[in-house]
Amino acid sequence: MSAVSACSVKSPGAFPARTEISVNGVVLPYAVIAAEAQNHAADSPAQAFAExxxxxxxxxxxxxxxxxLGLTPAPETDAQGRRETDEDALVRALVAQAIPRDEPVEESCRRYYDNNRRRFRSGDIYEAAHILIAATPETEAAALAATREIIARLKRDPSGFADAARACSACPSRENGGNLGQITRGQMVxxxxxxxxxxxxxxxxxxxLxxxxxxHILRLDRKIEGRELPFDQARPRIAAFLSETRARQAIAGFIAHLARQADIRGVLLEGAGGGA
Structure with a gap:
């Protein structure tokens, strides 16, 4: 979790390139900020520098x-053997001490579930087939006419869909009579x-279409309604989300408190003391 999102720079697009930036008298070197800017996607170098x-x-x-507070760093090592820096360990220890994580109560989880049931429902599944008549700007009129002709034939005899797909479709699904199998949201254009x-x-x-x-000429063969995930199965996910949300809010408040007590120069953080 990053504490960086808790505060914002005023007018980042107009950040002066050589303004001295300090926190309680500790100057942050320009070169260090410039190097950090490489890690921030932005619309301009000035915005990246400000971030x-x-x-x-x-x-x-x-x-x-x-x-x-006299905290002592206790660096951790991840599964790949990478050791945490002392500074990262200090920040982690401070956040853990200042922002204790409480397990969301059952009522909060249930309320979130009841208010967001659509989030805990599997997507609908559609079994479908299609016929694709390829078209380029030069052949569009002819392709449209051919498509309309096939639709007219299918209106008279819907059972001819698979034969029409095998004879006319430009999609590989023609080998299966145009059958696309099962489709879920996000698979097609x-x-x-x-x-x-x-x-x-x-x-x-x-x-x-x-x-x-x-x-395209579409045929919907079957719709399988998605299922709602029971509360007991959704609860761990909800609890983790609520815990993370509360922690982010608490960190934002904690940083704002530190900013109000600090002399920050060169950057205006919301709630900060000092000046530019």
Whole structure:
């Protein structure tokens, strides 16, 4: 979890390139901020520099508080054998001490579940088939006409869908009579999904559907409704989310408190003392 998101720089796009930045008299070197800026995606170098300055100012605030409290770093090593730096260990120890994590109570988890049931439901599954008539700018008119002709034939004899797919479709699914198997949200292009998900089982599209691939004729064979995850199964995920949310809010408040007590120069953090 990053404490950096708790405060914001004022007018980051206009950050002066050589302004001296300090926290309670400790100057943050320009070169260190410039190096940190490489880790911040932004619309301009000035914005990246400002984001880096914000991150390093907050880090310095936390390190100074950890040292004031006399905390001792106890670096950890991850599964790949990488050892935590002493400064990272100090920040982690300070956050653990200042922001104790409480397990969300049952009522809070239940309330969140009841208010967000859609988040705990598996997606619907659609079994579908299609016929694709490829189209380029030069062949679009002819492709549209061919698609409309196939739709007209299918209106008279819907059972001919698979044969039409094998004879006319430009999609590899033609080998299976146009059958696409089971589809869930996010697998197909948006316009394809919007049209398919609006259909009733057994329906064949009455108008050509245009996508970047060409013109489609859709058939929805079956819709399998998603299932709601029971509360007991969703609870661990909800508890972790609520705990993380509360911790982020508490860290934001803790950083704002430190900023109000500090003399921060060169960067304006919300709630900070000192000046630019």
């Amino acid at each position: 880096a300055a914000r991150a390093l100012v907050i880090r310095e605030l936390l390190l100074q508080e950890a040292k004031r 948006p316009e394809f999904e919007r049209a398919l998900f609006a259909m009733a089982p057994g329906e064949i599209s009455q108008e050509p 245009r996508t970047r691939f060409g013109f």
